[in-house]
Amino acid sequence: MKLRLFALLALAVPSATLLSSPREALACGGCFAPPTETTVVNAHRMVLSVSPVQSVLWDQIQYSGDPSAFGWVLPVKRGAILEEGSDAWFETLEAATSVRITAPSSTCARSGGGCGSTLGSADAAGEAFGGGDHVTVLHRGTVGPYDTVTLATDTPGVLNAWFDRNGFNVDESTQPIIDAYVDEGFDFIAIRLQPGKDVKEMTPVRVVTPGANAALPLRMVAAGTGANVAITLFTISEARLAPEGFAAAAVPIDLLAWDFASQESNYGVLREKAIAAADGGRAFLTSYAQQGSLFSPVSSPGAPFGVRYTTSGSTTPVDTIAAAFAQQGFANGETGEVQDAACAVRFAEIATESRAVANPCPAGVPLSDPSCGEVAAGQIDARELACGALDDLAIAMVGLHPKDVWLTRLEANLPRAALDTDLVLSPAPQERVDNWLRARVSVHADVLCGGATPVLDGDRPSRTRGQGTLVGMTLGALALAAAIARRGARRLASRPA
Numbered sequence: 001m002k003l004r005l006f007a008l009l010a011l012a013v014p015s016a017t018l019l020s021s022p023r024e025a026l027a028c029g030g031c032f033a034p035p036t037e038t039t040v041v042n043a044h045r046m047v048l049s050v051s052p053v054q055s056v057l058w059d060q061i062q063y064s065g066d067p068s069a070f071g072w073v074l075p076v077k078r079g080a081i082l083e084e085g086s087d088a089w090f091e092t093l094e095a096a097t098s099v100r101i102t103a104p105s106s107t108c109a110r111s112g113g114g115c116g117s118t119l120g121s122a123d124a125a126g127e128a129f130g131g132g133d134h135v136t137v138l139h140r141g142t143v144g145p146y147d148t149v150t151l152a153t154d155t156p157g158v159l160n161a162w163f164d165r166n167g168f169n170v171d172e173s174t175q176p177i178i179d180a181y182v183d184e185g186f187d188f189i190a191i192r193l194q195p196g197k198d199v200k201e202m203t204p205v206r207v208v209t210p211g212a213n214a215a216l217p218l219r220m221v222a223a224g225t226g227a228n229v230a231i232t233l234f235t236i237s238e239a240r241l242a243p244e245g246f247a248a249a250a251v252p253i254d255l256l257a258w259d260f261a262s263q264e265s266n267y268g269v270l271r272e273k274a275i276a277a278a279d280g281g282r283a284f285l286t287s288y289a290q291q292g293s294l295f296s297p298v299s300s301p302g303a304p305f306g307v308r309y310t311t312s313g314s315t316t317p318v319d320t321i322a323a324a325f326a327q328q329g330f331a332n333g334e335t336g337e338v339q340d341a342a343c344a345v346r347f348a349e350i351a352t353e354s355r356a357v358a359n360p361c362p363a364g365v366p367l368s369d370p371s372c373g374e375v376a377a378g379q380i381d382a383r384e385l386a387c388g389a390l391d392d393l394a395i396a397m398v399g400l401h402p403k404d405v406w407l408t409r410l411e412a413n414l415p416r417a418a419l420d421t422d423l424v425l426s427p428a429p430q431e432r433v434d435n436w437l438r439a440r441v442s443v444h445a446d447v448l449c450g451g452a453t454p455v456l457d458g459d460r461p462s463r464t465r466g467q468g469t470l471v472g473m474t475l476g477a478l479a480l481a482a483a484i485a486r487r488g489a490r491r492l493a494s495r496p497a
Contacts, residue, residue, distance in 0.1 A: 043230040044221065047093060048214070048425070050237045051399025053358075055213040058206045058392070060090045067193045071168050075178075075186040075217045077209050078152075081364040082189050084144040085204035088329035089392040093234045096309055096321045097288040097409040099435045101265040102302050103258040104442050134158040138187065145201040146191040156182055163190075177219050186217075206395065208363075214241065214425040222419035228281065233410045235425065236396050240289045240406045242428035245421070247279035248286070258439035260447050265439055275413050282418045288409035289433035294393070295322050295351035295402055302436030321407070322347040322393060329390040338388030346384055347393075350402045355380050357397040367391050409435075 047058040059074070135158055139150040153159050156179040163170045163178075168190070170178070181188075189207065193199070214237070221229060235241045242248065251274045257266045275285055290298055297319040298307050308317035309324035313331020318324050323344035330340035358379040361372035367383045375381045380402070385394035397405070 043232075045090065045094070045232045046216070047089065047234040047236070047396075048216065049396040049400075050212055050214045050235070050241075050425075052212050053399030054211065055209045056206050056395055056398075057209075057216070058085050058089060058204055060085075060204045065199065067197060067199050068195075070199070071190065071192045073163070073168070073188055073190045073220075074207060075181040075220060076150075076189055076207055077211075077213060078185070078187055079363075080150070080187065080189065080207050080209040082143050082148050082150070082191070083206050083208060083364070083395075085206045086329060086332070086334045086390055086392050087204065088325055088332050088334055088390065090204060091332075092309075092311075092321060092325040092328050093407075093409075094232075096324060097234070097407070097435055099267060099271075099287050099437060100302065101256070101258065101267050102436065102438045103260065104439055104445075135162045142194065143191070143205065144203045145193055145197040146205070147194050148189065148191045150187055150189050152187045153182055159188065166190075174220075174222075177222070180219070181217065206392070208395065210363075216423040216425075218419055218421065218423040222416060226416070228413050228415050229419070231284075231410075231412045231414060233423075235406075235408045235410065236294070236400075237406060238400055238404045239427040240286075240291075240408050240430050241410075241425040242286065242408075243284050243410065244424045244426050246412070246418075247283035249275045249278040249283040251285070253437060254440050256437060256439045257441035257443055259443040261444035267437070271411075272413070275411070281413060281415045284410045284412045286408060286428070286433050287411055288435040289406060289428075289431070291406045291430075291432070292351070292403060293321055293407050294405055295320055295347050300434050300436035302434065302438045307436065318344060320344070320347065320351075325393055326387045326390065329387060334388075335390045336388035338390075340387065343387035343390075350380060350384070353380060353402045354404075356399060356401050357382050357385065357394070359395075359398045367394060406430075408433075 045060050047056075049056040057074075059072075134153050134155040136152045137149055138152050139148075141148055151159065151162065153162075157175075159178055159182055160170055160175045178188075191205070193202070216233075221231075251267065251270050255266075255270060259265070271285065271287075275281060275283055292298075300307055306319070308319050309321065309327075310317045311324060311328040311331050314327055316327075318327055323340070326335065326340035326343035326347070329335045330338075335343070356379055358375040359367070359382045360375050361367055361369060365371055367386045368389070372383070382391075382394040382398055385391075385397055387393075
């Protein structure tokens with residue numbers, strides 16, 4: 001049986017889509033389906049940590065279908081190692097950085113009492129891998145539920161033949177892309193599920209590469225995509241990063257409206273239009289950028305009582321993303337016997353540290369392995385940032401100074417033509433981007449106060465007439481937003497205290 005090949009990233013295919021043809025993958029990169037079916041890539045989610053010591057790329061791989069038909073390939077630099085990641089890592093970063101919209105504050109003119117404000121979200125194969133002529137198998141092993149192999153060659157064309165012999169269905173249009181990576185000196189990591197493993201056992205993976213490399217093999221994503229592909233990229237480094245060669249999209253906040261009747265905003269529509277309008281869609285939106293937010297509490301005008309986080313496994317809110325990560329990992333059973341509260345205490349203690357984090361273990365060896373040594377004086381041992389078996393945060397911080405670290409969220413909906421070059425990141429203006437936004441325009445505000453006149457933020461008598469125009473302009477957008485299917489309930493949600 002031919003394997004379905006994924007390169008760079010894979011996410012979830014809702015089970016309902018398996019009943020129709022063609023199949024749609026919510027996210028898979030460089031997707032090559034067997035000849036009897038079509039798979040369309042429409043979204044990607046990844047995390048990239050960059051330090052002078054190493055670069056780490058996380059891919060969230062979730063897939064619905066025949067386990068024996070799954071395969072994944074990533075071009076990597078020499079020395080890269082594949083490791084298993086955690087679901088809690090993506091769950092926490094996704095929810096903590098998603099845009100949140102708050103309604104304008106309001107009072108009722110008749111009584112002078114407060115009507116309050118309302119909070120909402122943004123709606124927003126069993127045969128072993130073998131070598132071949134001119135293809136060198138650098139490493140073969142297992143990671144979590146996957147069989148893995150790292151390949152190298154300096155001869156164009158032979159790697160495509162290897163993929164074909166080993167059941168990866170690489171279409172002819174992608175073979176020149178693979179040859180280009182070969183010519184540029186890349187190795188390749190390929191994985192597939194071990195025999196007997198089910199797709200429900202699939203976990204995220206991370207690729208650790210020596211040295212600083214703020215680039216992603218975006219050309220590989222083009223395989224299997226439709227007209228557009230959505231990308232969400234989280235970056236962790238000592239600078240706010242932005243893609244080179246792409247426009248910077250911006251949502252027009254002055255047009256951000258809140259409908260008090262439906263309890264929805266028009267942010268989703270404004271965001272979609274802003275990204276599409278910037279250089280024909282060849283653009284990225286920075287929806288979140290904060291320095292120190294992994295380990296320290298953050299504040300926001302949109303959340304006047306502070307930003308706190310709760311998880312699916314606890315009703316106790318925490319005040320940092322790192323603590324939420326430990327809490328979610330404990331709820332998932334990914335920390336082992338270690339309690340998340342103890343981890344949160346350690347995380348808080350290093351929030352203002354100016355020392356760099358160091359990994360005392362040999363390459364590819366878990367932090368819990370007895371072969372690990374000791375870090376040098378003046379360094380933070382990465383093992384202090386591991387919460388039992390939950391070590392994504394520790395690995396992400398290697399080579400970085402905790403107090404200087406930025407967490408940035410980048411979003412795009414790239415046309416296929418924009419996938420003609422790899423994504424290179426460089427420092428952007430070091431300015432904070434808040435994900436808590438307060439709506440500027442109110443729709444159906446009268447539902448708050450009955451027959452009384454609502455008094456909203458910034459209301460002035462001279463604005464009354466113009467307000468009807470503003471509302472009219474946004475009603476259509478709100479209607480469109482309401483028509484968009486809501487995402488499933490997230491397992492982790494952030495909210496003001």
